[in-house]
Amino acid sequence: MIDDLSGLWLGRVWLPKMQGPAVVTLRDGQVIDITAKGAATVSEICEMADPAAHVRDAAGVALGPLDQIAAGRVGDLSVIHFLAPCDLQAVKACGVTFARSMVERVIEEKAGGDPARAEAIRTRIGAVIGDSLRNIRAGSEEAVRVKEALIAEGMWSQYLEVGIGPDAEVFSKAQVLSSVGPGAEIGLHPISTWNNPEPEIVLAVSSAGRIVGATLGNDVNLRDVEGRSALLLSKAKDNNASSAIGPMIRLFDAGFSLDDVRRAELALRVEGPDGFVLNGHSSMSQISRDPEDLVRQTVGRHHQYPDGFMLYLGTLFAPTEDRDAKGEGFTHKLGDIVTISAPGLGRLTNTVRLSTECPQWSYGISALMKNLAARGLC
Template sequence: MEIVRYVEPGAAEPRVGVRQDGRVTPVGFDSVGALLREPVATLREKLGPAGSEVDAAEVTFLPPVDGRTEVWAAGVTYERSRTGRVEESSAATIYEKVYDAERPEIFLKSVAWRLVTDGEPVALRADSKLDVPEPELAVVANSAGEIVGYTVCNDMSSRSIEGENPLYLPQAKIYSGACSVATGIRPAWEVDTSDLAITMRVVRDGEVAYDGETSTARLHRTLEELVATLFEPTDFPDGAVLSTGTGIVPEMSFSLAEGDVVEIEIEQVGTLTNPVVRGREPMTWLVDALERPGTRRKAQQ
């Protein structure tokens, strides 16, 4: 079962529902943000049907994040991520220290409206020379900081910009097309996160240009620790999504290119596929999708 956000043909407003066995059934929440105000103890009972089911192939799926819900990300949570950051950075010791530090690295990644989802493009900054996708397990937490579920995240990153100076992290990580999440949220009570296989491949001109794999068993910090760190100083009235870092980092000789396709799969959680574009202009449709979410179907084709 997956919690989803979608638009039916001809409808103006998104709905929240449950996807299972190729069908989508609406539930009694008008937004995912409202759903994330619900305690985990009662949420399971409230995901019952609140309308007629529809064929999943007939609807347009949206990112399962809306309203005031934000996406944050953690960095240097896998040993491979530490190694990769050291390789690229002019201030390598910073990444070595944060890996073992008491305080994890956490940063804002995206507001809800700027997210893309499965089939939609992710982007490279026009002024970046070295870029990579970062496949990550994302934790979905409610307003009380309880883990509600999990989804797949692609935390796009400019290695050349961040490597030039760690203070450029926001520019390397936050821009249009920099964050993609899968269309569904797997409920926490259906997933065992202790050892989930995470795989990624990049397809270029019909052939695999890069592939890699890791497991959540290699996470240096617990999911609960990361969520607690995020919520300790800040209120999230409509919950938050926290992407938990990557254990798959290509060698410095590899960079994404316009036209590539990034394919990510996380065991028990889902899949995420995105074509790659370059620059700001190919992502301007996100502004139109604010008022007309149904137009996103064109971006997914």
């Protein structure tokens, strides 16, 4: 779950005794409850002038060894278990931030959500642009030339505009407090038959636009739904249990910074109940837009987030390996176990179900506020 105990970690667990969440950190392999008045939410801590100093120095109570609590059954309100490490923050996501994976978005659109047509279109686009998307920077003169070449071949797509144009795609991924954490089930809308995981880094950002840390995320993606129409983006992205974040936020300090995020190498492994195994990766070094630029395009005078926000940065991973029929690429099966990992950020593991079969999201903002008030924390 956590691979570097020397890091400064911030997260949340469910406390059965309080029937509510606690803010926690890690010290010497122990999970430490640091919940306090004025610091009762992760959002409040991320808004502090020096979140790292607060977490490092905060008084706390040991809840138990990391391995023991990480093994707690998620959703069982009688045991301590990890939750998504964010609470009051908005959950936003950036799409098409890797020019190479942009091609797959163009294919989804041109195929109209039909995986059987995707392979032929993939071959045609590859013949037009070759490897010209390697290390391309969005908004550059080179990006303009690639865009013009694709349009000339009848391959214009709205994804070209956000993939290599000046303006990033930023959308609302999930409602406040609806994200699931490590060990939880992740949901697919039952109308989808072509879908995949998206291994991403997720930034923790304050209301002032200051990046204070990072974690891992799975931006569960319904390729057929989004491919039918960009106007279905919300239906393709925001469903019950479709946003997984965790295991914990690693705060920026002397040993971990945004440069580590820029160099991060993410690994993906899908293990299916049918014996199928998919391995993938995403290299942040190949992102077409710098994380700081994505944050600037998300927050500012044009848009505010008073409680801060979590920002998925997008992925290089595009699943083209066939699972069933030749030429139809990858799609999930119920029961798939998805693991996303990166050195220094740990491991996020979830099991695929239908959104209609995952536990219903019921613990919202009002429930949290009532719980904290009853505990004298707000």
